[in-house]
Amino acid sequence: MNDPFFTQQKCGCGNDLNIRIMSWFTDRTICMECSDKEKDIRAKLPEHGRQHEGCGYIPEV
Ligand SMILES: [Zn+2]
Numbered sequence: 588m589n590d591p592f593f594t595q596q597k598c599g600c601g602n603d604l605n606i607r608i609m610s611w612f613t614d615r616t617i618c619m620e621c622s623d624k625e626k627d628i629r630a631k632l633p634e635h636g637r638q639h640e641g642c643g644y645i646p647e648v
Contacts, residue, residue, distance in 0.1 A: 592616050
């Protein structure tokens with residue numbers, strides 16, 4: 588129905604969602620910039636963040 592993945596206009600950081608990417612950590616739709624940040628975080632996590640997939644928050648690293 589109203590899937591936020593398609594209706595959400597802006598990312599949590601305020602950027603327009605021209606490109607829609609699913610967050611690794613949460614069920615949110617995020618922008619390219621935030622996705623890059625998640626990639627940095629994942630790179631620092633054990634098992635490349637596999638244990639934190641869909642955990643609902645962004646882990647501190
Ligand atoms: Zn963003």
